[in-house]
Amino acid sequence: MAGQKRFIGFGFGPIQAGLFLYEAQASGRFGALTVAEIDADLVAMLREAGGVYTLNIAGPSGVRRARVGPLEILNPRVAADRALLVERTAEADEAATAVPSIACYEGAEGSIAWTLAQGLAMRAGPDPLFVYTAENHNYAAEILREKVAACAADAAGKAEFLNTVIGKMSGVVAGREHIAALALAPLREGADRAFLVEEFNRILVSRPSRPGRALEVFAEKDDLIPFEEAKLFGHNAAHALLGYLCRALDLEFIADAAGVPGLVPFVRDAFVLESGTALTRKYEGVDPLFTPGGYAAYAEDLLARMTMRSLSDTVARVGRDPERKLGYDDRLIGTLRLCLGLGSEGARFAFGAAAAFAWKNAEATDDTDIYGELTRLWGREDERLAPPLRAAWRRFREWRKRGRPDLVQFWSETR
Numbered sequence: 001m002a003g004q005k006r007f008i009g010f011g012f013g014p015i016q017a018g019l020f021l022y023e024a025q026a027s028g029r030f031g032a033l034t035v036a037e038i039d040a041d042l043v044a045m046l047r048e049a050g051g052v053y054t055l056n057i058a059g060p061s062g063v064r065r066a067r068v069g070p071l072e073i074l075n076p077r078v079a080a081d082r083a084l085l086v087e088r089t090a091e092a093d094e095a096a097t098a099v100p101s102i103a104c105y106e107g108a109e110g111s112i113a114w115t116l117a118q119g120l121a122m123r124a125g126p127d128p129l130f131v132y133t134a135e136n137h138n139y140a141a142e143i144l145r146e147k148v149a150a151c152a153a154d155a156a157g158k159a160e161f162l163n164t165v166i167g168k169m170s171g172v173v174a175g176r177e178h179i180a181a182l183a184l185a186p187l188r189e190g191a192d193r194a195f196l197v198e199e200f201n202r203i204l205v206s207r208p209s210r211p212g213r214a215l216e217v218f219a220e221k222d223d224l225i226p227f228e229e230a231k232l233f234g235h236n237a238a239h240a241l242l243g244y245l246c247r248a249l250d251l252e253f254i255a256d257a258a259g260v261p262g263l264v265p266f267v268r269d270a271f272v273l274e275s276g277t278a279l280t281r282k283y284e285g286v287d288p289l290f291t292p293g294g295y296a297a298y299a300e301d302l303l304a305r306m307t308m309r310s311l312s313d314t315v316a317r318v319g320r321d322p323e324r325k326l327g328y329d330d331r332l333i334g335t336l337r338l339c340l341g342l343g344s345e346g347a348r349f350a351f352g353a354a355a356a357f358a359w360k361n362a363e364a365t366d367d368t369d370i371y372g373e374l375t376r377l378w379g380r381e382d383e384r385l386a387p388p389l390r391a392a393w394r395r396f397r398e399w400r401k402r403g404r405p406d407l408v409q410f411w412s413e414t415r
Contacts (some may be wrong), residue, residue, distance in 0.1 A: 006088065007030045012046075016098035038075060049189075053069060055185075057199050063310045076110040077110060094213065094214055097135065102140050105143065129159040131144065131160065131162060133164060165203070173312070174193050196311070202219065204218070234276070237270075237271075241355075244352050246315040247315050247355065252314060266408050275338070281344070282338075322357070325356060346388065354392040357370050
């Protein structure tokens with residue numbers, strides 16, 4: 001019956017709060033919302049607010065607020081809450097994991113895998129529990145299913161574990177002064193943190209083998225891998241490139257990029273001409289996204305959203321953890337490798353890797369061997385990457401010496 005379904009979330013961060021719980025409430029099909037969270041202060045804060053929280057939702061015309069709840073919040077590290085969480089899992093129709101990584105699934109008592117296994121084992125009806133996994137891992141659903149099965153062999157078959165591609169930008173704004181300066185609403189009155197999410201909700205999920213999902217706003221795909229690669233090597237790569245170039249230009253907010261001549265057009269060229277060329281060659285015929293026009297529209301939409309003033313996205317947030325983002329399989333080097341493998345150069349993403357390397361290694365000089373340094377980070381060598389990375393480092397250093405001019409013009413002059 002509409003409005004009588006139960007939704008349960010694991011982890012209470014901006015994606016859980018601003019996507020899954022928000023969309024579950026907006027659908028009108030869920031009469032009960034439960035969330036599991038191990039941060040005792042956050043649990044207490046929400047309980048004091050009667051299980052109601054406020055979201056800040058950024059769009060092209062500004063930021064609007066939405067109230068979500070009341071919801072039940074349970075701490076799986078507390079025995080009474082843990083037992084109730086198992087009961088709620090047994091009763092739930094849909095669930096979502098939105099935790100820092102798949103490592104959080106581990107099967108000890110109170111873990112996500114253990115809780116799902118215990119709850120699924122108690123289910124009596126034939127309908128499956130649909131479980132959305134939002135840990136930014138291509139095989140998160142399969143891994144969670146294995147861990148649930150390891151806890152209770154028959155339990156996993158009572159659920160449909162679904163991978164996701166979530167191209168929604170979101171974040172936590174901390175500190176009362178910072179929240180006030182951005183004119184945001186805290187999670188609850190007096191709280192020292194706020195969730196700011198964009199209004200985008202075109203989320204992709206893997207197609208389950210059994211019907212019945214209530215969150216119909218999410219679109220099903222038979223194979224998510226092409227779309228996951230478009231997110232990593234397109235969306236994430238371009239976002240990182242933009243962030244590290246903003247850092248090299250001493251900008252504070254990503255939205256400031258729109259006022260720098262040549263900066264967004266340079267990132268657009270990387271997105272469309274390098275990542276786009278490679279991915280449309282690799283996945284030609286799979287989906288309209290993987291056509292020149294479809295991919296260009298995808299890039300244009302994302303660049304407009306990335307640079308929305310209302311999103312208040314900081315360069316520090318986008319560029320954080322440059323060591324991880326320079327990983328062999330991650331957004332910058334991974335995209336460069338993709339491009340080289342499909343005849344698409346990838347020189348602009350190599351330039352982005354140079355900018356990220358410069359942020360991570362402030363003491364680096366013209367003579368620093370970026371390729372040699374990165375091989376130590378990767379724990380491996382790949383000689384294909386040596387020439388483009390070394391060329392990018394020379395080019396990046398030259399750009400800085402010239403006073404960081406218009407990148408599109410600089411690029412044409414230094415080819």
